[in-house]
Amino acid sequence: MTANHRPVHIVVDSTADLIPEWIGDLPISAVPLTVDVDGQSFLDGIDLSTDEFVGYLRGGSIPKTSQPSIGAFQEHYQKILDTGHDIVSIHISPKLSGTLNSATQARATLDTEAIHIVDSATITMAIGFMAIEAAEMAQAGKSAAEIAAYVEQRRHDTRLFATLETLEYLRRGGRIGRAAAMLGSALQLKPIIRIQDGVVEPVQRVRTYKKALQRLSAIYAETQPFEKLAVLHLGAPDEAALLAERIQEVQPDVNLITGQIGTVIGAYGGPGLVGFTGLVRSS
């Protein structure tokens, strides 16, 4: 352990959908985004459970999300800097959220070179996985610069594929991108999307949920092996379990966790979202 630099703390935003068990005693913390539903404001991942949130969505509520304020980042960073740590701050793709922008402006107000901000170019647990690896590197004594450089490489290994019950939430949220080409069908369709280079991309349409799950496991087979893998869903535990089972058939030794996405990502994916995300072996 080379000690000629300060120890490093990893900061993410709440869209990393960190699963508490992952964190343990790793030096990692999250700044929450805000989700507004039915006139109430909630901190993502703190004030509102995913199940309650799904209830709102199923009831027809249209949520709004907002990035953390510059001040929220400023405060968070200041506390960490005060403990003598450098910071690697890893965030949701700036093509999907202004969070990274808030972080960058907060750093500017602090006038420090101790904060390294990295665009994850992805969302949800794919950010979480990278953050965990970064925190492990921090624990192993790597410098902030080394860790930031690593994450900037590692983000090319993130994969995320999901099927949505509807594209409506993406459309309403203005995050649909090229997947707009899949809108407008008179017949029911299950779209399959992916996150690529930080944006939502259309992959394919199928007609039924069963086919979508089949297709997702086929995509998994083409994409594997994964070093880190999560099956994610929003309010669809049975379907997620089914997908996990399929994936395990493809890669029996895979270490897989199943988790729900948070409220902010959920506001765009909508209930019924099922997919997988993770990190493949570095090429």
Next chain:
Amino acid sequence: MVSRNTSSDQNSTSNSLEFNWDGQETTRALRAVVHGFEANVSSINALNVFPVPDGDTGTNMHLTLKAAISELDNHPDGQPERYDEVMKVITRGALMGARGNSGVILYQIISGLNTGASGAEVLDSETMVRGLNSAAELAYKAVTNPVEGTMLTVIREVASACEKHPGETLLETLATARKAAEVAVAATPDQLPVLRQAGVVDAGGQGLLAIFTALEQFASDDLDTTGMTLVSDPPASFATDMHFLDQAEMIHGMDEFGYCINFAVAGDDLESSGLRAALDALGQSTVVVGDATMCKVHTHSNRPGLILEAALMFGDIHNVRIDNMRSQTEQLLSERHAVADGRKEPAAPTGDPESALGIGIVAVAAGDGVSEALTGLGADVIVAGGATMNPSTGEIRDAIASLNREQVIVLPNDSNIIASARQAAELSDVDVRVVPTRSIQQCIGALTAFNFDAALDDNVAAMEAAAGDVRALAVTRAQRDAVIDGLEFRTGEFMGVLDGKPCVSGSDAVSTVRHLFQNASVQNHELATIFIGDSADETLEETIVELLEQEFPDLEFEVTTGNQPHYDLLIALE
């Protein structure tokens, strides 16, 4: 060589025997062929294997011939003087106007004659033989899996007979050709079991026979340009073919006469020439076909009563059918316009202008609801057409060109349109692939499988595979009495069609659907998408959904208005 003197004595056919055809004479011969063919359209249309509403071979061949000739009419340099020039022009016309499989093969035959014409100022026996040989060769090459007992066999037999017994004169060679065609057509049921089972000869072959017959008659100066006498008797379906709603009227529906009048005149000693002259004076496009005991009459007039009265002077009249052409034409036009308007709508709202640069998709469909569904699934342009109105090569090519994309996928959605789609692909400047979908149902599978980011080849492979996974169920009405695999179909009764093959007959739509589902091994599928057609009873939608949900609880159903013609129901089982 000089051209035959067309004003020569009608009785002196021997005079014309020595004469070959220059460009102008060939043009006259071709016009006679088109006219002569028209009289055979409905009887050729009647020769369909399955009694489903399908591609009318007679109509398709006639339209292809007409397109070939109209290229001559529009020729900027006037009527060509040389035979080879005429062939060059009409080959182009046939290429763009080819409709249906028979039209595409007919184009290949014309193209072969054109190859044989190279350098020939006039058409003589030798040139004809040379042309027929390359026609046969090209026609076979055009078909991926040539099947014997079809028009391919007929053109090959004709070429081979003319090669073995070339006449000294063009007329002799044409006579040999006609005879060989007759023999070959009669033999088609022995070569193709489906024909034997249906009790018909091959329709495309019969079409070729009509062409060779007209050519021989023109050469022998025996042709009356107002009417055609078929050398062979009309097929046994002579009387019954009157019941067919063939589409012959649609193609000449634009003239000024409102009614298309068809009937037969029977008598002991019919004066067909007198009958023809009398009707000619009263109507337009008059065709009188037959012998001294019975003639079939087809004419257009605004006063059908006068026509019938005049015919009564010659004999008894039978099987009268009078159609209002104007309303038929309007219906066809409005159907086409509706779809054409639909194609102007953007395929889908796109947030990113770059998405316009991807692969374009052209699909053939009939019915507003069906077209809308395909557009929603990603088809960029719909070409109006389907089983009973096959679009031409030119129409498909224009649709491809309208997309302005570098890569285009064409979905023909009918087995009879695949060939013209392939031809349109060859004619296009951009990279065009045909995914050979045989039904709207397969098209839904194929479109759904389209992958926005995949390369053209990968998409074509995925779409072909997905199309193959869809089972195509359909409910229609039998167009004639028929027995298929021991199953009896009666005209007008419901008929269940599974993957293009009639397999269920029924007195009502609901029981037909039920049996159809039972035949389709439903347990392997999860979703049935049902398009309700224009001919369907209003209550059908509700009744079948209730029934099917009860009987097949594991299956999902999606019902939508298809407005497709002829088919009460189209069902895609995925």
